[in-house]
Amino acid sequence: MRSEEIISSLERRYLTDLLAKGERMDNRGFWESRPIQIIPNVIKKAEGSAMVKWGDTVVLAGVKTQLGSPFPDTPNNGVITVNLELSPISSPSFESGPPGPDAIEMARIVDRGIRESKVVPLSDPKLCVIPEKTVWILFVDIYILDDGGNLIDASALAAMVALANTRIQKVLVDEETEEVTLLDETEPLPRKGCVASLTYAKINDIIVYDPNLIEDRGKIARFSVAITNEGLVCSMQKGESGVFLEEEILTILEKASERVKELITLIEENSQVTELREMFQFDF
Amino acid sequence: MNEEITSLIREDGLRLDGRGLHELRPISMRTGVLDRADGSCYLTWGNNKIICAVYGPRELHPKHLAQPDKAIVRVEYRLATFSVGERKSPAPRRREYELSKILTESINNVLFLEKFPNGTIDLFITVLDADGGTRCAALTAASLGLADAGIPMRGIVTGCAVGKVDGKIVVDLSDIEDKEGKGDMPVAMIFNTGELTLLQCDGTFTPEEVEEGLKLSKTAIGQIYQMQRKALLAKYSQIEEHLDELDEEEE
Numbered sequence: 001m002r003s004e005e006i007i008s009s010l011e012r013r014y015l016t017d018l019l020a021k022g023e024r025m026d027n028r029g030f031w032e033s034r035p036i037q038i039i040p041n042v043i044k045k046a047e048g049s050a051m052v053k054w055g056d057t058v059v060l061a062g063v064k065t066q067l068g069s070p071f072p073d074t075p076n077n078g079v080i081t082v083n084l085e086l087s088p089i090s091s092p093s094f095e096s097g098p099p100g101p102d103a104i105e106m107a108r109i110v111d112r113g114i115r116e117s118k119v120v121p122l123s124d125p126k127l128c129v130i131p132e133k134t135v136w137i138l139f140v141d142i143y144i145l146d147d148g149g150n151l152i153d154a155s156a157l158a159a160m161v162a163l164a165n166t167r168i169q170k171v172l173v174d175e176e177t178e179e180v181t182l183l184d185e186t187e188p189l190p191r192k193g194c195v196a197s198l199t200y201a202k203i204n205d206i207i208v209y210d211p212n213l214i215e216d217r218g219k220i221a222r223f224s225v226a227i228t229n230e231g232l233v234c235s236m237q238k239g240e241s242g243v244f245l246e247e248e249i250l251t252i253l254e255k256a257s258e259r260v261k262e263l264i265t266l267i268e269e270n271s272q273v274t275e276l277r278e279m280f281q282f283d284f
Numbered sequence: 285m286n287e288e289i290t291s292l293i294r295e296d297g298l299r300l301d302g303r304g305l306h307e308l309r310p311i312s313m314r315t316g317v318l319d320r321a322d323g324s325c326y327l328t329w330g331n332n333k334i335i336c337a338v339y340g341p342r343e344l345h346p347k348h349l350a351q352p353d354k355a356i357v358r359v360e361y362r363l364a365t366f367s368v369g370e371r372k373s374p375a376p377r378r379r380e381y382e383l384s385k386i387l388t389e390s391i392n393n394v395l396f397l398e399k400f401p402n403g404t405i406d407l408f409i410t411v412l413d414a415d416g417g418t419r420c421a422a423l424t425a426a427s428l429g430l431a432d433a434g435i436p437m438r439g440i441v442t443g444c445a446v447g448k449v450d451g452k453i454v455v456d457l458s459d460i461e462d463k464e465g466k467g468d469m470p471v472a473m474i475f476n477t478g479e480l481t482l483l484q485c486d487g488t489f490t491p492e493e494v495e496e497g498l499k500l501s502k503t504a505i506g507q508i509y510q511m512q513r514k515a516l517l518a519k520y521s522q523i524e525e526h527l528d529e530l531d532e533e534e535e
Binding site (some may be wrong): 010043044045046049058060063064066083085087088089090091092096098099116139141143145146147148254278279 | 322360408417
């Protein structure tokens with residue numbers, strides 16, 4: 001159990017000395033990920049959900065759908081919003097209250113990956129019930145339950161799997177009165193491919209993939225990239241005050257393009273699950 | 285609700301979900317599920333899913349809340365946005381504030397707060413999936429989280445709702461029975477002493493029905509208390525097994 005937000009200088013030295021020798025605290029290679037466990041479809045009341053354990057990090061994402069008005073500039077498109085909560089459940093240093101800048105940045109990184117990759121085709125006619133009037137609104141809510149480092153990748157994965165398991169209700173529209181009736185029958189949310197986020201931390205001058213909690217604390221800079229199943233980069237975010245060199249970014253992109261394939265396979269293996277899964281299967 | 289529900293008790297005398305009048309839904313509990321919290325519990329109760337994290341006794345911020353003679357207890361009860369039928373806004377509502385207060389007052393009685401002056405014990409409870417009876421389930425999980433954190437307690441608080449459905453007193457209301465029934469009476473007590481730490485009700489009950497409800501809730505709470513004991517013991521027997529395995533490996 002660790003209750004301090006700040007990394008001690010002793011721990012930082014241990015971390016950096018190890019890295020200088022080419023080793024990591026948890027015996028991983030620099031480009032190696034921690035084990036990932038996914039349980040899709042765990043929340044009965046949600047239209048789609050997924051629990052992700054990534055190393056020691058635990059994240060739960062849920063999708064709720066409801067009918068609402070489109071944005072005026074995209075009158076025929078569905079709407080998606082991503083919200084992320086750094087719940088005090090997940091760390092002694094998180095406090096309750098409305099999301100702060102950190103949570104909002106993470107939510108927006110996840111949002112951008114999903115939005116720009118167009119994995120949920122918002123212009124799909126299934127998401128538009130009455131043009132300019134009624135469209136499906138998708139709320140993706142992400143709860144961090146245990147902070148073990150690299151929250152961005154775990155959140156993006158949970159959100160993507162939750163969307164890949166989301167079902168929307170079929171609707172009946174009366175052409176004349178424009179009255180909408182929701183039917184009991186559901187269909188899968190339209191989806192085109194998938195996207196995954198990959199985060200790299202720079203500690204001194206060494207770059208590692210998937211930072212754990214202590215590496216997260218000790219990093220000087222962070223770089224997150226979202227890549228689609230087609231290998232397209234659709235979102236990047238450099239974070240923290242440290243800097244990257246051009247060749248460092250290019251190395252990261254090369255490594256990420258390889259690694260993303262494994263994540264895409266994981267997502268596809270856990271999509272379209274119809275039965276409700278039990279979280280007790282989860283090795284918390 | 286589109287269809288009018290005529291009866292919550294079937295012709296064979298069982299409830300809509302096939303339970304007897306005094307039967308509990310399936311309950312399971314596990315402690316020590318979270319890495320970062322001092323104590324934690326994951327509990328499922330029917331389709332309710334609840335996670336509770338406990339921190340403390342720890343230093344209290346902001347300082348002006350501190351009490352020089354004892355620790356304070358802060359309970360935060362929240363519904364996840366996707367835990368209910370229509371998406372709930374992430375900002376807490378009046379119901380969540382009230383329940384947080386009621387739960388605090390229901391649980392702080394079993395803690396030796398005078399041992400930790402100026403400190404705080406913080407409980408964060410999130411309902412991940414709601415299906416009626418979340419406050420009792422939350423309390424049951426909170427007790428386990430506190431015990432898991434190793435905080436000294438003089439007893440375990442256990443909750444279970446009773447209610448009135450089709451003129452009969454039933455144990456452990458489901459979501460639909462809570463919404464469509466004639467009354468809901470959440471009860472929590474320290475089972476070993478029989479002391480009530482939470483008692484609320486809505487709907488209408490005769491004094492005799494309240495008496496019957498309290499009696500039924502005590503029996504149900506006894507059953508749940510045994511499950512809580514088992515869940516706490518399970519954690520330590522796991523450690524014991526693990527130690528045994530290590531011993532064998534050494535040999």
